[in-house]
Amino acid sequence: MKNLTVAKALDMMQKKEISARELIDAAFARIDEIDGEVKAFMTLTHDKAVAAASVIDARRSNGEELGQLAGIPMALKDNLCTKGILTTCSSKILHNFIPPYDAAVVELLRDAGAIMAGKTNMDEFAMGSSTENSGFFTTRNPWDTERVPGGSSGGSAASVAAGEVLFALGSDTGGSIRQPAAFCGVVGLKPTYGRVSRYGLVAFASSLDQIGPLTRDIRDCALVMNIIAAQDIRDTTSADIETPDYTACLDGNVKGMKIGVPREYFAEGIDPRVKESVNKAIELLVSMGAEADEISLPHTEYGIPAYYLIAPAEASSNLARYDGVQYGLRVEADNLIEMYRKTRSQGFGPEVKRRIMLGTYALSSGYYDAYYLKALKVRTLIKQDFGHAFSRYDVIITPTTPGVAFPAGAVEDPLTMYMNDVCTIAANLAGLPALSMPCGSIDGLPVGLQLLGKPFAESTVLRVAYAYEQNSGLELKIPNTPPKEVRFNGQI
Amino acid sequence: MKITREEVAHVARLARLEMTQDEMEQHTEQLNAILEYAGKLDSVDTKDIAPTAHVLPLKNVFRSDKIRPCLAREDALANAPKSEEGMFRVPRVID
Numbered sequence: 001m002k003n004l005t006v007a008k009a010l011d012m013m014q015k016k017e018i019s020a021r022e023l024i025d026a027a028f029a030r031i032d033e034i035d036g037e038v039k040a041f042m043t044l045t046h047d048k049a050v051a052a053a054s055v056i057d058a059r060r061s062n063g064e065e066l067g068q069l070a071g072i073p074m075a076l077k078d079n080l081c082t083k084g085i086l087t088t089c090s091s092k093i094l095h096n097f098i099p100p101y102d103a104a105v106v107e108l109l110r111d112a113g114a115i116m117a118g119k120t121n122m123d124e125f126a127m128g129s130s131t132e133n134s135g136f137f138t139t140r141n142p143w144d145t146e147r148v149p150g151g152s153s154g155g156s157a158a159s160v161a162a163g164e165v166l167f168a169l170g171s172d173t174g175g176s177i178r179q180p181a182a183f184c185g186v187v188g189l190k191p192t193y194g195r196v197s198r199y200g201l202v203a204f205a206s207s208l209d210q211i212g213p214l215t216r217d218i219r220d221c222a223l224v225m226n227i228i229a230a231q232d233i234r235d236t237t238s239a240d241i242e243t244p245d246y247t248a249c250l251d252g253n254v255k256g257m258k259i260g261v262p263r264e265y266f267a268e269g270i271d272p273r274v275k276e277s278v279n280k281a282i283e284l285l286v287s288m289g290a291e292a293d294e295i296s297l298p299h300t301e302y303g304i305p306a307y308y309l310i311a312p313a314e315a316s317s318n319l320a321r322y323d324g325v326q327y328g329l330r331v332e333a334d335n336l337i338e339m340y341r342k343t344r345s346q347g348f349g350p351e352v353k354r355r356i357m358l359g360t361y362a363l364s365s366g367y368y369d370a371y372y373l374k375a376l377k378v379r380t381l382i383k384q385d386f387g388h389a390f391s392r393y394d395v396i397i398t399p400t401t402p403g404v405a406f407p408a409g410a411v412e413d414p415l416t417m418y419m420n421d422v423c424t425i426a427a428n429l430a431g432l433p434a435l436s437m438p439c440g441s442i443d444g445l446p447v448g449l450q451l452l453g454k455p456f457a458e459s460t461v462l463r464v465a466y467a468y469e470q471n472s473g474l475e476l477k478i479p480n481t482p483p484k485e486v487r488f489n490g491q492i
Numbered sequence: 493m494k495i496t497r498e499e500v501a502h503v504a505r506l507a508r509l510e511m512t513q514d515e516m517e518q519h520t521e522q523l524n525a526i527l528e529y530a531g532k533l534d535s536v537d538t539k540d541i542a543p544t545a546h547v548l549p550l551k552n553v554f555r556s557d558k559i560r561p562c563l564a565r566e567d568a569l570a571n572a573p574k575s576e577e578g579m580f581r582v583p584r585v586i587d
Contacts, residue, residue, distance in 0.1 A: 096571075097571055098570070098571060100563055100567040100568065100570060100571070101563065193547050193548065194547075194548050207545060207546050207547070233555050236550070236553035237546075237548060237550065237553075239548070299536070301532070302532060302533055302536055304529075305529055305530040305531075305532045305533050306533060308526060308529075308530065309530055309533075316507060320508075323508070324573060325572070325573075325580050325582055326571065326572055326580060327571035327572065327573075328571070328573075329573075330573035330574070332583075333583065334583065335583050335584065335585075336582055336583050336584075336585050337508070338583075339582070339583055340508040341508050341509065341510045342510060344507075344508050344509055344510075345509050345510040345511070348509075353509055353519075354519065354522060354523075356507050356509065357500070357503055357504065357507060357509070357519055357523060358523060358526060358527075360503050360506050360507040361495065361499070361503045361523065361527075364503065364506060371527075371530065373543055374533050374534075374536075374538060375530075375533060376543030376544055376545055377536075377538035377541045377542070377543050377544075378533050378536050378538060379543070379544040380538075380541050380542055380543060380544040381536065381538070381541060383544055383547065413525075414522055414525075414526065415522075415525050415526055415529055418526075429544075429547075430547060431547030431548065455547075
């Protein structure tokens with residue numbers, strides 16, 4: 001598992017050098033070895049996985065045609081509905097929820113033959129940047145288990161980084177795929193809003209949420225996107241745009257590509273060593289024939305305040321459904337309203353309550369115009385900034401996070417935690433595709449580079465990312481057990 | 493102070509959340525810090541700017557009016573904390 005990628009494992013299975021059964025056994029052996037320390041998983045689905053692997057092996061030996069990801073062990077964030085398998089969103093209010101249906105991406109991955117090893121831990125309802133807001137336990141960063149893996153898809157990122165699975169899916173509302181990808185030294189893509197069906201993704205902020213892959217390299221990201229990017233009539237916002245073969249653009253050619261480098265993303269508050277890492281990556285791309293210019297996205301600084309009104313507003317509405325009636329926790333009371341209040345108060349954790357309160361306030365009579373409507377107008381300006389930039393540039397490159405993974409327990413103030421999303425939030429507000437990939441290390445901890453593209457131009461983003469990856473000389477190793485003794489070895 | 497304790501209590505009622513005195517204090521303090529930060533938006537000129545609730549240029553999305561399979565009643569009720577006669581059971585609403 002330690003040296004494998006999806007592409008390599010597929011090749012080995014094709015050549016009968018390894019079976020799907022051996023691969024899933026290796027995945028669970030690695031999980032046994034390391035998950036006690038990393039704690040990436042909420043739920044493991046060992047027996048189902050082994051059975052599915054055996055079916056694939058049998059079909060292969062019968063010469064049957066198999067799906068494009070047949071036999072690949074993977075993990076799903078615990079906010080993706082899996083029929084008959086616990087789906088908690090890492091919330092006590094859904095501690096016993098067993099969905100009666102599969103999310104669209106779950107169906108697509110199963111049809112492609114991917115094998116789920118389990119469901120991964122997350123910040124409760126995807127609200128957080130460290131996975132410390134899980135209602136159950138905290139996941140640790142495989143590169144240094146004293147540190148957080150990022151969030152909210154922290155379990156998914158950690159499971160890939162630790163070599164427990166070959167890829168995972170996460171969800172990204174304000175950076176929840178890219179920030180943990182950066183902290184854990186893996187690749188994470190938030191696709192264009194509408195590229196991947198949200199059917200069966202437990203809703204947080206519906207105009208911002210998007211599902212995407214966390215993988216070890218760019219080719220794997222393209223391989224997973226080839227499966228999950230598809231229109232779905234059950235999500236009316238899923239786009240009626242044909243899915244290209246995302247591996248077709250992986251040719252290493254960036255000649256003449258125009259890169260915009262927004263100065264606002266290299267401002268105060270970003271660790272100078274992160275800036276240096278990202279700048280070196282840009283220099284490398286320029287040396288390969290790309291052109292880079294400094295640009296301005298003037299409304300950048302308003303991203304966080306706009307997001308932290310819009311996302312909680314949508315969340316306060318989406319989370320109204322947790323009332324103890326249809327599923328999940330119920331705290332009995334004499335009357336309906338009391339039942340709602342007791343159930344919600346005991347079921348939701350502090351951050352979720354904070355956002356429900358903030359969102360309810362921002363939408364409440366008398367404050368709607370001042371907060372929510374104002375934020376929506378600023379969202380327009382942020383989107384326009386990108387529109388202008390993308391009329392001249394093919395991709396925009398920034399750091400993914402202001403710094404590297406921080407120690408668990410180090411960030412207590414909510415507003416300070418929100419600042420972690422400073423580089424990632426705009427892509428959600430504008431609906432753009434954005435990818436994080438490793439570009440170096442600081443004191444043994446991974447640094448993330450972010451590439452943003454035009455709507456539905458995932459191929460362009462992947463092209464540049466692949467060219468960089470192939471030429472960066474970065475070798476990302478998987479931490480050995482026990483992970484505490486090992487550090488990230490990536491160097492430019 | 494942008495939001496008072498009384499307003500926090502009112503919002504908690506709207507959101508169907510119960511809070512202890514301590515929680516109320518904490519929420520008041522934290523919401524004020526966040527709202528103060530959000531006040532940054534006041535300095536942006538948004539005159540004549542249309543709001544963006546949604547990034548895609550979609551209006552109404554239609555599909556054909558065909559009957560498709562849906563959840564069986566027992567599956568829909570399987571997660572219910574309480575159900576009876578094929579329905580969700582809740583505490584008495586009307587006296």
